[in-house]
Amino acid sequence: MDIKDLRKEINQIDGQLLKLFLKRMNASAQIxxxxxxxxxxxxxxxxEREVLNRVAELAGTEMEAYSNRLFNTLLDLSRAYQNQFIPHNSRLVQDIQAATCELTQPFPSKANVACQGTEGSYSQQAGDKLFSLPKLLFFSDFEGVFQAVEKGLCEYGILPVENSLAGTVIPVYDLMEKYKFYIVRSIRLRINHTVQAKKGVTLGDIHEIVSHEQAIRQCSEFLKSHPHIKVTLFSNTAAAAKYVADSDRTDLAAISSEACAKLYNLDVLSDQIQNRDNNYTRFICISKNMKIYPGANKISLMLALPHKPGSLYTLLAKFSALGFNLTKLESRPMPGKDFEFLFYFDFEASIYSPETGNLLSELDRSLEKFMFLGSYSEVF
Ligand SMILES: C=C(O[C@@H]1C=C(C(=O)O)C=C[C@H]1O)C(=O)O
Structure with missing residues (x-):
């Protein structure tokens, strides 16, 4: 047999397959x-398990894996088709519409805002940039910020989520699962770290440096080139600067911002000590209530996927089909469950488009754990 004949045969088979596929989708629509x-x-x-087991038996050993992949795809298409018939007035879409309707109000300029750290922290700088007249309340840890927002003590909270040099701020992602909140805005802040100490002290005098672990990671090359300096972790960079200011020691320095050096009357001994010049941290601004302000173009979700091959691939294919650009994908172990993971997604998409609403409703209905974390815009 030559290749032409074989291709003719394949064309015939494809015709039969397509007819059967359309018939199957039609039956699915009736269901x-x-x-x-x-x-x-x-x-x-x-x-679905019954369908897959039956196919596995019929396919025989050699073709079992291929048939399984084919039928997983068929099941996915069948479910996607069925979802199109479901009226999309899900609770989630209604909540999104309600949060969007209130949008005659722009992003507020005044608010009670919860931040981690103390006066002078990078979170404070983010807060000052996001709101023109914020009333900032400081909490010693990230959980304090989530709690203040959840209890209604503060209308907004500010949390760092990732840094261009040091990566994800893992404790924040782990707390996200525990608290109910919505992201209403995000901000990218350029971070410049300095070494600072009491007036008159020089870099040669320093034997110990205190700072937050993220800052220490971002300045690892500077610290490696000063191996005699002991590094001590601190709850945050501003608190480290204050600690140096309150101490009598002349061999102690902090890694912190220039703003903190001014605030605590310290001398900058070395400027821009981060590993690379373009060092940015992304902060999220959270609120207890869903609020979608004009210009929202990003969406964040947190969800758990079924523990089976291809489930992440299938979800990514849906994002790709709708042209959503994924800007972050993070996975974190679920508390109390061995090796089951929560996925955190950030992507660029319009919350105002019906396709987005359909996909969010579908995920909300079909996944055991699904959290819509908000739609917002990022400022610089
Ligand atoms: C078609 C159905 O709906 C879905 C799709 C299935 C399929 O295409 O075979 C099977 C189970 C459901 O998840 C059904 O319930 O039978």
């Missing part, structure tokens, strides 16, 4: 009508 009438969910895990 979803029944599900809508009887208020049943689209996804039926037990039935």
């Amino acid at each position: 979803v009508k029944y599900k809508i009438q009887n208020e049943l969910p689209v996804f039926d895990r037990g039935r």
Whole structure:
């Protein structure tokens, strides 16, 4: 047989496959009508397992893995098609619409804002940039910020989430699962670290440096080139500067911002000591209530995916099909569950488009754990 004949045969098979595929999708559409009438969910895990087991048996050993992939894709398409028939007035979409309607008000200039650290911290700088007249309340740890927002003590909270040199601020991601909140804005702040000590002290006098672990990571090359200096972790960079200012020691320095050096009357012994010049930290501004301000172009989600091959791939394919640009994907272990992970996504998409609403409703309905964390814009 030559290749032409074989390709003719393949064309014929494809025609038959397509007819059967259309027939299968049609049957799936009939099933979803029944599900809508009887208020049943689209996804039926037990039935899918039955379908896959049956196919595995029929396929034989050699083709089992290939058939499994084909039928997983078919099931995914079948569910996606069924979802199109579900009226998309889900609770989530309604909440999003309500949060968007209030948008005659611009982002506020005055507010009670919770920050981690003390006066002079980078979180404070982020707060001062986000709000023109913020009333900042400081908390010693990140959890304090989440609690202040959840309890309504502060309308907004500011938290660092990632740094261009040191990466993700992991404790913040771990707290996100525990508290209910929405991101209403994010900000990218250029971070410049300096070594600072009491007036008159020189770099040669320094035997110990105190700072936050993120700052220490961002300045690792400077610290490596001064191996005789002991490094001590501190709760945050501003608190480290204050500690140096309050101490009598002339061999002690802090890694902190220039603003902190001014605030605590310290001398800058060395400027821009971060590993690279373009050092940025991204902060999120959170609120207890969902608020979507004009210009929102980013969306954040947190979700758990079923523990089976291809589930992350299938979700990413949906983002790709809608042209969403993924800007962050982070996975964190779920507390109390061995090796089960929560996925955190940031992507660029319009919350105002019906396709976005459909996808969010579909995920909300079909995943065991799904949190819409807000839609917002990022400022610089
Ligand atoms: C078609 C159905 O809905 C979904 C799709 C399935 C399929 O295409 O075979 C199976 C189970 C459901 O997750 C159904 O419930 O039978």
